[in-house]
Amino acid sequence: MQTPQQLPVRMGLRRGETEASYMSLPRPGALLTGKQEHYLKRELIAQQVKDEIGELNSPTALRRFGAPFRGDKGEVAPQDSELPLLRYLFVHHVRTFPFLDQAREEEFWQNRVQVFLESFASKQISSSEDRLEDTKRRKLAKKAEKLVEIMMVSGIPTASGYEERIRFAEMEVVDRGAQENGLVANTPEGHPINGWDVNLAGVRMHTVKKRLGRSYQEAEYIIRVKTAGEPEHYVARRYEDFKAMHDRLRIELAGKVLPPLPKKNSADYVMPSFMEDYDDSTSSISSEEALPRHRHDLLRSSRKHGGESTSTGESSGTPPSDSATSLTQDGETFDTTDRLKPMGMRDRMKKVVPGHKRKTSAASQLSVRPLGSPRVSTDQSTMSAGAYPPVLFREAQRVSLRAALRTLLQNQHIARSTSMQDFLVKNKLETLNEEEKTDMEHRKLVDEKRIEEQKQFYEIASKRAAExxxxxxxxxxxxxxxxxxxxxxxxxxxxxxxxxxxxxxxxxxxxxxxxxxxxxxxxxxxxxxxxxxxxxxxxxxxxFPYTIVKNIVRFTNPVALFPRVLDVFMAQPFGTRSLLQHIFGMAIQDGINNIQKSMNALVTHKIQEPEYPAKIQAYVESDEEIKQVVKSEANNKNIDLVLAVLQSSKFGNTLSYDQLSQAEDAHQAWKNAVENVGSERTPNAELFAHMKQLLKLYLRLRDKPNTIKLLRNLLEIFYEPIMRVIKSANxxxxxxxxxxxxxxxxxxxxxxxxxxxxxxxxxxxxxxxxxxxxxxxxxxxxxxxxxxxxxxxxxxxxGHIEDILNFLRHGPKGGSLDMNALFLEATEAGVIDKQLATKEVNSLLKWQIKRKRWHQDKTRRKMASGEDPGMQMPGFNAIRPSDFGLEEEDLSDLEDDEEEDGWSDSETDGEDDADGILAEQKRRARQARLKAGAGEPKKPPIQELDKLLPGFLHRLRMVLAE
Known part of the structure; x- marks a missing residue:
């Protein structure tokens, strides 16, 4: 019987670690320690996963995969598979998926899945060379590569049973303040973004006169602006000013796809009841009651008149309503239960009292009739309009515009743009009157109360969840x-x-x-x-057509169900937009239209030479073979792809000599501007940068329809089993x-x-x-x-999910990898030098220790800066990744890789950078930073261990040959 010290160490064992723990000696009869076994296995599996994922980019990859796919070699034995890891995942965790396990081999896997994936591999989805950076497609491939690596490293054990990982003490992560950090962005002040600390501090209403003596009320939003080293100031902007700033940004930063402004919202709110700076007589009026919209002049007048109010002018014999409080103004009746909107013409005609009286002042016309509400006095006399608590005009619009403004400022180019600076600096307010100061104080208290209420909500919800x-x-x-x-x-x-x-x-x-x-x-x-x-x-x-969808689900054959539902959403009666277009248009803010607007701004205001955009568009729409020829010419001549496109005669109209000369001068000016950071930019350099941005936008516009078609094909593969269940379950x-x-x-x-x-x-x-x-x-x-x-x-x-969890906990049925035997055989056969190989394994261990500490420090910085918001309710915190055979460290590595690849939102996506020259400089700097490590410990070079790959691959095939 083994002693506790001799018990095999599987992934779950925790030990204290020191920086020199990799120096511990192997057990008797072994060449490698438990940590050396694990990280050697990890390195070799990572290399194999990378090679296999890379193979999937080939249109012929599935033909070499073996059954059930069509191929030249017919059935491929597991021991001979070129892709052993992916083959194992497919055979045991994809093909056995309940929705797919009954699929016919030829009809489904060969004629549908294989055709779909091979077409995807050869589809005209823009490459990283086209978009001048890694596309989301490549980022997804990297993410898949890391997930497969984590699954295989966690699932496949070593034969010794002593495999273990580097561990530290539990990270000091405090979840208690996480949600509070997430609320910082909503605070009224003290939240600078790219140098700007802004808040829509108040709203003031003013009357705009129109023709024929008419007028209307318009809101101006008072913005408090503060920058480093400068005293704070205030500016007043209308909603139309926000729109004008947005339009100017689109022109100035041509090619930038801007987030849209919120829609106009004229909702007003009564000052909450926690405010005590208004008269006690208002206590009889519920704080949730709102005042009539577009009556701000009357309300201001009523405040100035204080308690001055007269009868409404209606007959005192009018019977009161039993359901709601109402207001009358100029003969119009408003219902407080429906935000006091004007009643319809039919309802007003019913209440017309013979003997029309002359209109009196606004203050005297605004009155309250107590109509049986328990919150209102039952006295039949009218109540002064001045008894109303203060009104927060356009409060919902103010908050949404603040969110939109802060979202725009999160982009450095927008924050530094002339349009934004003019918007926040020009026409400063010299002074604020008392009414404006009072309104700002009210809204500051409301903002603070809103955040306090949110904290209380989460605290109460967390307590109830903790129960x-x-x-x-x-x-x-x-x-x-x-x-x-x-x-x-x-x-x-x-x-x-x-x-x-x-x-x-x-x-x-x-x-x-x-x-x-x-x-x-x-x-x-x-x-x-x-x-x-x-x-x-x-x-x-x-x-949304709920009734139509319900009847389709109820009466339609399951096989025809999915196309019928799609027909409902995609029908375009009389040439109008389909329902799906309407829904997606609102949900994703008409992304394609935004791209088109950005392109129009580039062509009209920046490039101003119609032949250049036409040439670039012709390249985007050309065949893939022609594109490859142009790319080869660009590489051979060592010029940018855009210049090669303009010089090519294979598509579009041939440019004149002057146009080509201008394009070449622009290319040279652009190169100088990119390579000499901080140098003065010439118009030619800007012109070439705009043409490069236009190429990216054309590619994005082309990719979207292709991506949607691929998504529909993917949905059609999986919908039938689900639809059959829905139909049978009624x-x-x-x-x-x-x-x-x-x-x-x-x-x-x-x-x-x-x-x-x-x-x-x-x-x-x-x-x-x-x-x-x-x-x-x-x-x-x-x-x-x-x-x-x-x-x-x-x-x-x-059962399928349980099988995956069992693989993670116990590994494949084919056994385990004997890393010591692999190392010993390679040493005895002279394939590797033992000392050099051991040195590389130890260097990997040192690197992993430094990476984990780097990640730990980065996590702490995130928590301190509030970059990691989000509330975690008690409950599922008790379920840990290690319960399912996964390790927290590996999942942390996945998060690190996402940030390195630019997946994180904290990195500005290069394709959306409107300043083409700065975007190129950032791209090159990011590549250099990644090569240098960007603060992350650099992985040591591995050469000797790579010689183990052939022997490792042979053993891996034997283990996975089920």
């Missing part, structure tokens, strides 16, 4: 044990409602209810842009349930908006939890019915 946290440990144990997921879904299949579930599963449902409630609150109420997002939800919901009523749920979300959010900050945070939390509780049974019924009528599909799906 069920004690039950999550039992749930965690059930999930990580063998068949835990399958048992969970078996319980859902057997029980008809949540109330019948076992106690631990009820607690999980309760935790999920709180989590979803917090998510809804965060999306539609907590953020500055929540009003805009909520508006998008409302508009999409209002036009879940068409769930379409109505979904509509009801979104209806309820809209009502709950609107009610919270009306209440503002007068509501108790506990009540706000409870209202969103109750929202989820009202519809959780519908969701459970949908899942239950799907599972009940799935003909074993869900059981197979859970």
């Amino acid at each position: 069920v946290d004690v039950h999550m440990e039992a749930f965690r144990r059930e999930i990580i044990e063998r068949n835990g997921l399958r048992n969970l879904f078996a319980s859902i299949k057997q029980k008809n409602s949540i109330s019948e579930l076992p106690p631990e599963h009820k607690k999980v449902a309760e935790w999920l209810r709180i989590e979803v409630a917090a998510t809804i609150y965060h999306l539609f109420l907590a953020e500055d842009n929540s009003a805009e997002l909520f508006g998008q939800l409302s508009r999409i919901h209002s036009m 879940v068409y009523n769930s379409v109505t349930d979904l509509a009801s749920f979104i209806d309820d979300i809209i009502k709950t959010v609107e009610e919270s908006q009306r209440q503002g900050f007068s509501a108790d945070p506990n009540q706000t939390v409870q209202s969103f939890i109750d929202l989820c509780a009202r519809h959780e049974d519908d969701l459970y019924k949908f899942i239950h019915e799907m599972h009940k009528h799935d003909n074993g599909l869900f059981d197979a799906l859970m």
Whole structure:
């Protein structure tokens, strides 16, 4: 029997680490320590994964893959596979996927999947050479490469059983303040962005006179601006000024795809009840009641008159309503329960009283009639309009414009642009009157109260989630044990409602209810842009054809279901935009139109030579063979691709001598400007930079339709099994349930908006939890019915997931990799030099220690700077990656690789840089930084260990040959 010191060390063993731990001696009879085994295996697997993923870029890769794909070699034995890692993943985790396991080999895998993937490999999706940087397609490939590496490194064990990783003490990550850091961006001040600390501090209304003596009220947003070393100042801007600034940015930064401004929103709000600077007589008026829109002159007048108010001019015998408070003004009646909007013509005609009286002053015309509301006095005398609490005009618009302005300033080019500087600096306000100062103080208090309420919401929600946290440990144990997921879904299949579930599963449902409630609150109420997002939800919901979709799901054959649903969304009656175009237009802000506008701005205002854009567009639309010829010419001549395009006679009209001379001069000026940072830019250099940006925009515009077609092909591959389950389960009523749920979300959010900050945070939390509780049974019924009528599909799906988890925990059935035997055989055969190979393995260990410390320091810096926002509810924190055979360090490495590849939003995407010269300088600097390490420890050169790859590949094939 082995002693505790001799027990095999699998991935889960934790030990204290020192920087010299890699120097520990191997166990007797072995050449490598446990750490050396692991990181040697990791290095060799990483090299093999990189080679195999790279092979997938070839259109002929699947022909060499073996069954079930069509190929020249026919069936390929596992021991002879050129892609052993990908073959194992495909055979055991892709082909066995429940939706695909019954697929016919020739019809599905060869005629559909193989044709699709081979066409994708050869599709005209722009390459990194076209876009002058790694495209998202390549970034996805890198991410897939890292995921496969993590899975194989974690899943395939070594034969010794002593494999272990470098570990540090638990990282000092404090989640408590994470959400508070996430709220910093919404604070009124003290949040500089690229040198600008801005806040839309107030709103002032002024009257704009029109013809024939008419006038209307217009809002001006008072912006507080502060920069380093300068005193703060204020400017006033209308919504139209924001639009004009946005248009000027589009021209100045031609080619830059700008985020859109929020839509106009004229909603006003009454000062919340926590304010005590208005008269006590207002206590009888609910703070959630809003005042009539577009009546700001009357309200100001009423404030100036104080309590001066007369009768409304209506007959005192008019019977009061029993449902709401109303206002009368100039003979028009407003209902406070509907934001006091004017009543319709038919309703007004019903209330016309014979004997029209002369109109009196605005202050005397605005009055309140108590109509039975418990919050309003039942006295029949009118109440002074001056008794109303202060009104925050255009409050929703102010907050959404602040979010949009700060979003624009996050881009360095926009923050430094002339248009933005003029917008924030020109026409400063000399002084602010008392009314404006008071309004700004009110809004500052509202901003602070809003953040305080958000913190209280999350604290209360977290406490309620923590109450069920004690039950999550039992749930965690059930999930990580063998068949835990399958048992969970078996319980859902057997029980008809949540109330019948076992106690631990009820607690999980309760935790999920709180989590979803917090998510809804965060999306539609907590953020500055929540009003805009909520508006998008409302508009999409209002036009979604729930009834049509429900009937299609109910009556249509499953095979024809997907095309029918697509037909509904893509139909264009009378040549108008399709429903899908409307929905996506609102959801993604018409991205293609934004690209087209940017292109038009480049062509019209910057390039001003129609032959150049025509030539570039002809290149983008040409065949791939011609593109490759032009790229080869550019490489051979050592010139930029854009200049090679303009010089080519293979497409478009041939340019004149003067045009070619100008293009060559522009290319040379651009090269000088890029290579000499800080040098003066000439018009020719700017011209060439604009042409390069235009090429990227043309490519992006071409890629979008191709990408959508590929996505549709992918959906068609997987939809049929899902549609059959939906049809057999008779879940068409769930379409109505979904509509009801979104209806309820809209009502709950609107009610919270009306209440503002007068509501108790506990009540706000409870209202969103109750929202989820009202519809959780519908969701459970949908899942239950799907599972009940799935003909074993869900059981197979859970079993498939369990198989993946078992691979991560225990490895393949074919055994394990004997790294010591590999190292010994290679040493004895003279393939490697033992000392050099051992030195390289130790250098890898040193590098991994430095990388982990670098990552730990970077994580701490993120937490300190608030760059890592997001709230983690208690509950699933108990479930760790190590429970499923994965390691936190590997997942951290994946995050690091994403940031290196530019996946992180913190890096400005080069393709969206409007300053073409600066963009090229940044691209070159980023490449140099990545080569230099960008602060990250540099991986040591590996040469001797690469000689182990042939022997390692042979052993790997034997282990994975199932």
